[in-house]
Amino acid sequence: MSAKESRKVTQTGNSLSVGLPKSITDSLKIKRGDDIEFEVQDNKIVLNKKRKWEEDVDPEMLDMLAETFEDHHDVFEKLKDR
Incomplete structure (x- = not known):
């Protein structure tokens, strides 16, 4: 923005409120x-x-995490109940 408003x-x-130009x-x-x-x-x-937070996360990393949770679902379920 080059001009002052x-x-x-x-x-x-x-x-107190101020509208954004x-x-x-x-x-x-901004929406x-x-x-x-x-x-x-x-x-x-x-x-x-x-x-x-979605803008800061690598989509490839999310895919890897999802795959890990899927592959080891039983282990995570057992850990959850401890």
Whole structure:
């Protein structure tokens, strides 16, 4: 985002709210239901789109884990009941 944008702070219930400009939501691919993390750094508010754990996991590793659980299902069931 190259140009500055501003928004008014509004009251929403007991909280204060600020709408995110479309240019920012488009840039970060933010959509309804996404989680946003807030952090204060050097007297500034820093917002980050929270990554979903699925984005950080190697699909090949998930396949290997699934195969391992399937191959050793009986062992895991016995361990669960201990």
